[in-house]
Amino acid sequence: xxxxxxxxxxxxxxxxxxxxxxxxxxxxxxxxxxxxxxxxxxxxxxxxxxxxxxxxxxxxxxxxxxxxxxxxxxxxxxxxxxxxxxxxxxxxxxxxxxxxxxxxxxxxxxxxxxxxxxxxxxxxxxxxxxxxxxxxxxxxxxxxxxxxxxxxxxxxxxxxxxxxxxxxxxxxxxxxxxxxxxxxxxxxxxxxxxxxxxxxxxxxxxxxxxxxxxxxxxxxxxxxxxxxxxxxxxxxxxxxxxxxxxxxxxxxxxxxxxxxxxxxxxxxxxxxxxxxxxxxxxxxxxxxxxxxxxxxxxxxxxxxxxxxxxxxxxxxxxxxxxxxxxxxxxxxxxxxxxxxxxxxxxxxxxxxxxxxxxxxxxxxxxxxxxxxxxxxxxxxxxxxxxxxxxxxxxxxxxxxxxxxxxxxxxxxxxxxxxxxxxxxxxxxxxxxxxxxxxxxxxxxxxxxxxxxxxxxxxxxxxxxxxxxxxxxxxxxxxxxxxxxxxxxx
Amino acid sequence: xxxxxxxxxxxxxxxxxxxxxxxxxxxxxxxxxxxxxxxxxxxxxxxxxxxxxxxxxxxxxxxxxxxxxxxxxxxxxxxxxxxxxxxxxxxxxxxxxxxxxxxxxxxxxxxxxxxxxxxxxxxxxxxxxxxxxxxxxxxxxxxxx
Numbered sequence: 001x002x003x004x005x006x007x008x009x010x011x012x013x014x015x016x017x018x019x020x021x022x023x024x025x026x027x028x029x030x031x032x033x034x035x036x037x038x039x040x041x042x043x044x045x046x047x048x049x050x051x052x053x054x055x056x057x058x059x060x061x062x063x064x065x066x067x068x069x070x071x072x073x074x075x076x077x078x079x080x081x082x083x084x085x086x087x088x089x090x091x092x093x094x095x096x097x098x099x100x101x102x103x104x105x106x107x108x109x110x111x112x113x114x115x116x117x118x119x120x121x122x123x124x125x126x127x128x129x130x131x132x133x134x135x136x137x138x139x140x141x142x143x144x145x146x147x148x149x150x151x152x153x154x155x156x157x158x159x160x161x162x163x164x165x166x167x168x169x170x171x172x173x174x175x176x177x178x179x180x181x182x183x184x185x186x187x188x189x190x191x192x193x194x195x196x197x198x199x200x201x202x203x204x205x206x207x208x209x210x211x212x213x214x215x216x217x218x219x220x221x222x223x224x225x226x227x228x229x230x231x232x233x234x235x236x237x238x239x240x241x242x243x244x245x246x247x248x249x250x251x252x253x254x255x256x257x258x259x260x261x262x263x264x265x266x267x268x269x270x271x272x273x274x275x276x277x278x279x280x281x282x283x284x285x286x287x288x289x290x291x292x293x294x295x296x297x298x299x300x301x302x303x304x305x306x307x308x309x310x311x312x313x314x315x316x317x318x319x320x321x322x323x324x325x326x327x328x329x330x331x332x333x334x335x336x337x338x339x340x341x342x343x344x345x346x347x348x349x350x351x352x353x354x355x356x357x358x359x360x361x362x363x364x365x366x367x368x369x370x371x372x373x374x375x376x377x378x379x380x381x382x383x384x385x386x387x388x389x390x391x392x393x394x395x396x397x398x399x400x401x402x403x404x405x406x407x408x409x410x411x412x413x414x415x416x417x418x419x420x421x422x423x424x425x426x427x428x429x430x431x432x433x434x435x436x437x438x439x440x441x442x443x444x445x446x447x448x449x450x451x452x453x454x455x456x457x458x459x460x461x462x463x464x465x466x467x468x469x470x471x472x473x474x475x476x477x478x479x480x481x482x483x484x485x486x487x488x489x
Numbered sequence: 490x491x492x493x494x495x496x497x498x499x500x501x502x503x504x505x506x507x508x509x510x511x512x513x514x515x516x517x518x519x520x521x522x523x524x525x526x527x528x529x530x531x532x533x534x535x536x537x538x539x540x541x542x543x544x545x546x547x548x549x550x551x552x553x554x555x556x557x558x559x560x561x562x563x564x565x566x567x568x569x570x571x572x573x574x575x576x577x578x579x580x581x582x583x584x585x586x587x588x589x590x591x592x593x594x595x596x597x598x599x600x601x602x603x604x605x606x607x608x609x610x611x612x613x614x615x616x617x618x619x620x621x622x623x624x625x626x627x628x629x630x631x632x633x634x
Binding site for chain 2: 051052055166168169171172175176178179182186188189191193194217220221222224390391393394395397398399400401402405406409411414415417418421422425427428429430431432448451452455456459460461462
């Protein structure tokens with residue numbers, strides 16, 4: 001405990017430095033905008049701003065990207081409550097009772113409870129992250145290539161099985177991403193795979209053009225031309241304080257949402273989305289007045305909003321402790337660390353204590369910043385929603401082009417972005433989720449190296465994956481998850 | 490044809506291409522010592538299996554798309570393609586201004602003056618913010634513009 005507190009003190013000395021603070025505030029502000037604006041989710045927002053982070057130190061870059069991720073969770077609730085329009089997918093459940101409250105003139109209370117619930121959940125989940133990640137990383141240090149390989153297989157299978165859609169489609173998308181990750185020069189033999197006459201592909205297909213294309217461009221293609229949104233009414237500052245009854249009704253929901261969200265967040269999958277749906281279901285079940293859900297029950301706002309923020313924090317546990325992303329957003333954040341020369345994995349906490357603890361402390365600060373920023377500035381953020389989408393989407397497209405080019409200085413990546421956008425749009429129309437493609441792309445080199453190293457150390461015996469107890473446990477868990485996922489459909 | 494069947498067949502065709510290229514151009518190594526082509530070949534075969542399973546299973550409806558949305562999507566993709574083609578030859582500012590003006594005037598049919606003003610403001614403003622303040626190298630076109 002003393003060691004944890006000493007490490008946290010080190011973290012706050014990093015987080016409270018002027019540069020980290022400034023970028024934490026910038027990240028939270030941009031994240032709130034990204035979460036509010038339809039057509040820009042946290043993933044597209046983080047991907048777009050990845051190149052901007054290249055000139056920063058790894059700690060500052062990670063703090064800014066996490067601020068965007070977290071801020072988007074906060075921002076998504078504003079449009080859900082005021083306009084019944086989820087800025088991002090995790091805010092869908094908030095629409096139901098949040099907007100019903102807004103129609104009854106209680107928009108301010110709904111916004112306040114969403115912000116307070118997010119703050120409480122985010123802060124408590126950070127304690128979980130702080131206590132869980134270091135021992136998990138110590139355990140993972142005992143892993144060799146077979147355990148790493150089995151863990152990655154488990155992560156990919158769990159993501160496919162826990163996702164919202166068809167398991168078969170998710171697995172196909174994962175394998176597509178894994179194949180995209182094999183393009184470029186093979187790290188073990190130096191062979192150029194799938195060159196297609198382009199020297200630029202030597203380093204492989206970049207994560208940024210694929211992520212921006214699949215999420216940013218595909219969203220623009222699907223959203224452009226949609227009718228103009230209704231103009232929201234901004235609640236006055238004095239309307240923001242919830243009543244004593246509303247506080248009492250929310251307290252339990254916030255507590256349950258926090259625990260549930262954090263636990264779901266650790267499991268790979270679209271954690272924050274699953275968490276908010278699950279929390280809404282639980283709140284309705286435990287409520288003494290379930291008939292009020294859908295009519296403006298404040299627990300229907302407090303639970304899902306707390307759960308999605310706690311899940312966002314929980315998703316950082318496997319990312320920071322094991323170097324294994326539990327979804328597409330942590331995958332992009334891992335890519336940012338790699339670009340900065342930081343090796344993600346169990347050694348991160350040991351080798352880079354200032355980065356890990358600085359990041360944890362900056363998240364505490366970021367939570368406070370978001371609480372302080374979101375309620376008083378709600379009017380300012382709402383003004384941005386009045387820009388017609390016909391003017392907004394060309395600007396978003398321009399930033400996609402700018403972000404992708406700035407990341408690599410290569411026009412080939414712009415073609416990849418446009419291609420990924422077209423493919424992403426087509427896949428969306430056919431009912432496929434595209435997040436597994438990104439996760440497969442990121443994990444592919446790690447998985448292939450771990451597989452080939454395992455075979456090298458076992459003299460070519462595939463039994464190495466079932467003879468070592470931890471690897472066998474992961475493989476068994478993967479098989480069980482796969483069978484469960486297939487049976488569920 | 491249903492969405493799943495069409496997508497499954499496309500994935501199976503892609504997988505066949507991956508496997509063919511891997512077999513023709515890449516060293517396979519052995520079971521015990523896989524070469525550079527082993528992982529792509531294996532992934533190609535698995536992807537092909539999933540694709541065929543999806544095609545066999547069928548089902549799945551296409552999300553509704555009207556002609557206006559399809560036309561707009563094609564125009565936006567064309568604008569992105571133009572940006573990729575012209576970015577290094579024309580430079581950031583001219584390419585972005587042309588792309589934005591095309592989208593606002595030709596696709597969205599917005600009034601000329603606000604559209605041109607928005608295009609100029611965004612292309613020049615973002616260049617200044619990223620190239621000058623954040624020192625992100627962006628290409629310049631003819632006459633250094």
